[in-house]
Amino acid sequence: MNAIITTLPGDGIGPEVIAEAVAVLHRVGEVYGHTFEIRTALLGGCAIDAHGTALPQETIDACTSAHAVLLGAVGGPKWDNPAAKVRPEQGLLGIRKTLGLFANLRPVTIHEQLLAASPLRPELLKDVDMVVVRELTGGIYFGEKKRSPHESGEIVIDTCVYTTGEVERIIRAAATIARGRKKKLVSVDKANVLETSRLWRATTARVMADEFPDVVLEHMLVDACAMHLIRRPADFDVIVTENMFGDILTDEASQLAGSMGMLPSASLGADSGGPTRMGLYEPIHGSAPDIAGKGIANPMATILSVALLLRHSLGLEAEAQAVENAVYATLEAGIVTGDVAAKGAPVSDTKSVGAAIVSRIV
Numbered sequence: 001m002n003a004i005i006t007t008l009p010g011d012g013i014g015p016e017v018i019a020e021a022v023a024v025l026h027r028v029g030e031v032y033g034h035t036f037e038i039r040t041a042l043l044g045g046c047a048i049d050a051h052g053t054a055l056p057q058e059t060i061d062a063c064t065s066a067h068a069v070l071l072g073a074v075g076g077p078k079w080d081n082p083a084a085k086v087r088p089e090q091g092l093l094g095i096r097k098t099l100g101l102f103a104n105l106r107p108v109t110i111h112e113q114l115l116a117a118s119p120l121r122p123e124l125l126k127d128v129d130m131v132v133v134r135e136l137t138g139g140i141y142f143g144e145k146k147r148s149p150h151e152s153g154e155i156v157i158d159t160c161v162y163t164t165g166e167v168e169r170i171i172r173a174a175a176t177i178a179r180g181r182k183k184k185l186v187s188v189d190k191a192n193v194l195e196t197s198r199l200w201r202a203t204t205a206r207v208m209a210d211e212f213p214d215v216v217l218e219h220m221l222v223d224a225c226a227m228h229l230i231r232r233p234a235d236f237d238v239i240v241t242e243n244m245f246g247d248i249l250t251d252e253a254s255q256l257a258g259s260m261g262m263l264p265s266a267s268l269g270a271d272s273g274g275p276t277r278m279g280l281y282e283p284i285h286g287s288a289p290d291i292a293g294k295g296i297a298n299p300m301a302t303i304l305s306v307a308l309l310l311r312h313s314l315g316l317e318a319e320a321q322a323v324e325n326a327v328y329a330t331l332e333a334g335i336v337t338g339d340v341a342a343k344g345a346p347v348s349d350t351k352s353v354g355a356a357i358v359s360r361i362v
Contacts, residue, residue, distance in 0.1 A: 012287025014072020044074025117258025134246025261298030
């Protein structure tokens with residue numbers, strides 16, 4: 001296969017972890033006979049510094065002409081002013097919208113070597129293996145925003161908007177994943193309060209009854225879901241929810257694994273019906289500016305994002321499994337960064353962990 005992959009290293013530790021991910025892609029190409037053309041473009045704070053915008057046209061062009069996009073992280077103290085007209089996060093939201101990415105997948109699997117890194121008791125983590133599917137293009141993040149004078153000072157409004165079609169397509173995406181797993185889907189909303197959630201729940205019930213009768217559906221309020229992710233995480237298989245709820249719940253779920261440095265994500269567009277599908281892949285962690293340049297960032301989440309890229313955008317399942325196996329073998333060998341190292345165990349730097357994973361891709 002010949003494929004074009006655009007990398008957006010971004011800010012903070014982004015360039016460091018992307019470098020290790022690119023080395024993994026080259027190794028996969030060598031072992032399996034593929035050619036990956038790697039392009040690099042600017043997104044986020046670095047793009048603001050260079051071009052005055054978080055999403056330059058050159059970056060849009062580089063992404064739209066690629067088969068998939070691999071992102072490091074965006075943001076940092078230098079651009080951390082929520083009142084600023086141009087912010088790094090605008091680049092991320094903008095490229096998702098430009099590429100038509102509406103489904104964010106975040107798998108959460110607990111590896112035995114990481115049980116001690118989690119704040120939860122090991123017995124609660126046994127058999128945890130879930131996927132959280134988050135809607136990406138609707139909700140309060142994209143609704144109309146207003147700010148105007150008020151007798152007490154100001155009044156501000158953030159509008160939460162969803163259409164039937166937006167709900168239908170994310171439910172279909174999540175239900176399809178559930179059908180290939182344990183056939184259990186939990187739909188999370190706040191239907192006892194929000195009108196958008198009432199539409200969400202009614203639409204979900206209809207789509208599941210009509211199109212996925214073989215998948216068991218459970219409706220759950222978001223506050224209850226947040227509680228049960230801690231109390232009984234192994235009971236979940238696939239969770240689907242709207243944009244803001246998904247943003248919050250996936251960060252909570254990341255702590256089950258002990259470190260955000262272990263969890264990948266995939267943001268997918270519509271299924272093309274062919275072997276390739278546009279997607280943007282990234283670790284769920286941020287730019288971590290406090291450790292940038294120190295060579296201690298964990299590259300495993302970014303490398304596991306490469307596995308998702310191979311699987312979902314390029315249809316290369318064997319290659320995806322080879323990358324995942326290499327990551328887990330490296331974990332078992334104890335070659336890890338400090339965020340997941342056992343107490344008193346040796347700690348490796350970013351490049352050493354990356355090199356160890358590359359050497360195990362066979």
